[in-house]
Amino acid sequence: MNKSIEDISFDESNDCYVKPIDVSELINNRNFMQDTRLNLIAEIKRLDERIKNTEKNIYKHCTHNWVYDPSSYMDRTKYFCKDCKLWRNDCWYN
Numbered sequence: 375m376n377k378s379i380e381d382i383s384f385d386e387s388n389d390c391y392v393k394p395i396d397v398s399e400l401i402n403n404r405n406f407m408q409d410t411r412l413n414l415i416a417e418i419k420r421l422d423e424r425i426k427n428t429e430k431n432i433y434k435h436c437t438h439n440w441v442y443d444p445s446s447y448m449d450r451t452k453y454f455c456k457d458c459k460l461w462r463n464d465c466w467y468n
């Protein structure tokens with residue numbers, strides 16, 4: 375079974391009189407959490423790229439039903455498609 379973040383117990387008391395602190399275990403846990411964090415960041419970057427490419431395809435192929443959004447904070451883009459939820463801006467999806 376693979377180790378997960380939930381397997382690591384957190385003792386934030388740092389009370390060495392209650393139980394001895396195993397520094398090597400703390401270092402191992404820290405290293406494992408850093409590795410897990412880096413893997414998650416890499417996965418998020420892969421997903422961002424896949425979402426971006428998928429949105430390019432959606433933008434290209436959706437028939438789009440543009441809807442005006444006066445509350446849009448963007449000056450140049452105030453229309454979004456009510457079907458695919460993308461904004462009407464060619465530059466973003468090319």
Ligand SMILES: [Zn+2]
Pocket residue numbers: 436437438439455456457458459460
């Ligand atoms: Zn659309």
